[in-house]
Amino acid sequence: MERYGxxxxxxxxxxxxxxxxxxxxxxxxxxxxSVGVIANKFGRxxxxxxxxxxxxxxxxLMGLCTLCSSFEMIIAGRLIIGxxxxxxxxxxxxxxxxxxxxxxxxxxxxxxQLGVVIGIxxxxxxxxxxxxxxxxxxxxxxSLTVLPAIVQCILLPFCPESPRYLxxxxxxxxxxxxxxxxxxxxxxxxxDMQDMKEESAKMAMEKKVTIPELFRIAAYRQPLLIAVMxxxxxxxxxxxxxxxxxxxxxxxxxVSQPIYATIGAGAVNTVFTVVSLFLxxxxxxxxxxxxGLGGMAISALAMTIALLLKDIEAVRYLSIAAxxxxxxxxxxxxxxxxxxxVAELFSQGPxxxxxxxxxxxxxxxxxxxxxxxxxxxxxxxxxVFIIFMIFLIIFFIFTYFKVPETKGRTFDDIARGFSGAPxxxxxxxxxxxxxxxxxxxxxxxxxxxxxxxSSSEQGASSSKQAAADATKPSSVTQPLMDSSKEEKxxxxx
Numbered sequence: 001m002e003r004y005g006x007x008x009x010x011x012x013x014x015x016x017x018x019x020x021x022x023x024x025x026x027x028x029x030x031x032x033x034s035v036g037v038i039a040n041k042f043g044r045x046x047x048x049x050x051x052x053x054x055x056x057x058x059x060x061l062m063g064l065c066t067l068c069s070s071f072e073m074i075i076a077g078r079l080i081i082g083x084x085x086x087x088x089x090x091x092x093x094x095x096x097x098x099x100x101x102x103x104x105x106x107x108x109x110x111x112x113q114l115g116v117v118i119g120i121x122x123x124x125x126x127x128x129x130x131x132x133x134x135x136x137x138x139x140x141x142x143s144l145t146v147l148p149a150i151v152q153c154i155l156l157p158f159c160p161e162s163p164r165y166l167x168x169x170x171x172x173x174x175x176x177x178x179x180x181x182x183x184x185x186x187x188x189x190x191x192d193m194q195d196m197k198e199e200s201a202k203m204a205m206e207k208k209v210t211i212p213e214l215f216r217i218a219a220y221r222q223p224l225l226i227a228v229m230x231x232x233x234x235x236x237x238x239x240x241x242x243x244x245x246x247x248x249x250x251x252x253x254x255v256s257q258p259i260y261a262t263i264g265a266g267a268v269n270t271v272f273t274v275v276s277l278f279l280x281x282x283x284x285x286x287x288x289x290x291x292g293l294g295g296m297a298i299s300a301l302a303m304t305i306a307l308l309l310k311d312i313e314a315v316r317y318l319s320i321a322a323x324x325x326x327x328x329x330x331x332x333x334x335x336x337x338x339x340x341x342v343a344e345l346f347s348q349g350p351x352x353x354x355x356x357x358x359x360x361x362x363x364x365x366x367x368x369x370x371x372x373x374x375x376x377x378x379x380x381x382x383x384v385f386i387i388f389m390i391f392l393i394i395f396f397i398f399t400y401f402k403v404p405e406t407k408g409r410t411f412d413d414i415a416r417g418f419s420g421a422p423x424x425x426x427x428x429x430x431x432x433x434x435x436x437x438x439x440x441x442x443x444x445x446x447x448x449x450x451x452x453x454s455s456s457e458q459g460a461s462s463s464k465q466a467a468a469d470a471t472k473p474s475s476v477t478q479p480l481m482d483s484s485k486e487e488k489x490x491x492x493x
Contacts, residue, residue, distance in 0.1 A: 027082020109340025292333025
């Protein structure tokens with residue numbers, strides 16, 4: 001009104017509003033696709049530090065939009081915040097997965113989703129009309145995005161860089177050891193260092209993996225398919241549609257202030273993310289994901305029935321319970337697990353590219369659901385949740401047959417499982433005077449001395465030779481040699 005001297009036409013206002021909403025997901029797609037390049041170029045910690053600049057710019061644009069009477073600033077701010085979120089939804093799980101100890105990797109990975117749902121809950125609370133949801137204060141609500149970015153910029157210098165990035169990408173062994181000591185809180189980090197060296201030795205035989213190579217190389221196709229399907233299961237589950245429709249559901253159930261019921265759903269969202277945090281290392285990723293998908297499918301069916309029978313008073317409360325159950329089951333599995341399990345499915349080389357592809361598929365599905373759901377809801381009415389129920393059943397079947405359990409397994413072990421390589425042997429023979437090398441999928445065979453040596457070469461066996469013989473079948477014996485002939489033979493490695 002102030003800018004043009006007349007009100008914006010309702011049709012134009014709807015178009016501008018829809019574009020401002022959709023542009024966030026477009027920014028997320030662009031940002032998530034850039035994760036691999038930025039993470040490899042600047043490192044995990046420095047990348048997160050630099051990306052916070054986008055949050056400051058985007059939040060500033062949205063916060064100042066009313067002072068400048070510019071809806072374009074809202075659209076630009078939403079696009080930049082989308083870029084920021086797309087990058088962070090890849091960088092954060094990657095960093096957390098690489099710094100976490102193997103037994104707690106799932107629990108720490110869930111913290112990423114916990115941060116997301118806490119942010120949603122805080123936004124819902126501050127969005128109340130008597131707080132920041134008023135006509136004059138809503139730009140302040142949008143500008144609050146800058147606060148977490150400022151806090152993270154202050155705290156990130158106290159966090160070490162990913163030791164896996166330091167050792168495997170930069171070959172800085174001493175810096176990686178120091179980072180591990182800081183993270184673990186004790187000096188004995190030999191086992192973690194050895195695991196990373198084994199992965200580094202394997203990566204040394206491979207070149208860096210780009211996004212096109214993820215699709216071309218057969219060894220990466222199955223884990224990439226799993227990663228993309230898990231991310232699609234998150235967005236195509238209908239969780240955003242449920243939140244979109246929840247106010248109407250609560251209103252039809254007779255709730256006088258449905259906004260408070262929606263905040264209640266946000267609280268359930270947060271509580272069950274905490275529950276998942278404690279269960280993920282006990283029940284496992286695959287089990288929780290299956291429970292979540294199955295529970296959401298049942299809840300979607302219950303919501304459909306409740307909406308069809310909403311004129312019956314007792315059934316109205318079933319719809320509220322179904323919404324809460326749907327949200328709870330989402331946070332048990334499809335909410336947190338796809339973000340960090342992608343980092344577990346890939347070794348250090350292809351991980352950034354895989355995170356980029358999976359994240360882009362997530363944001364693309366988010367965009368498509370956001371664009372299509374209002375029209376689907378108009379066409380299908382309450383039956384719209386049957387569509388999501390079908391998707392949930394498909395993802396349940398896929399998870400049951402294709403998704404492996406990654407609980408308690410190292411990154412290299414998981415990657416080896418997809419390649420079909422056998423696990424490393426428990427024993428190894430080292431060359432005298434040479435330091436132990438990291439284990440490699442390709443082992444050099446140990447030459448055996450023929451059993452037909454003359455009796456003159458037999459003598460007292462050394463303790464070293466006896467230890468080697470102890471690992472052979474009893475039917476195979478190795479002749480004994482004196483020290484002078486032992487130097488000439490090929491029996492030593």
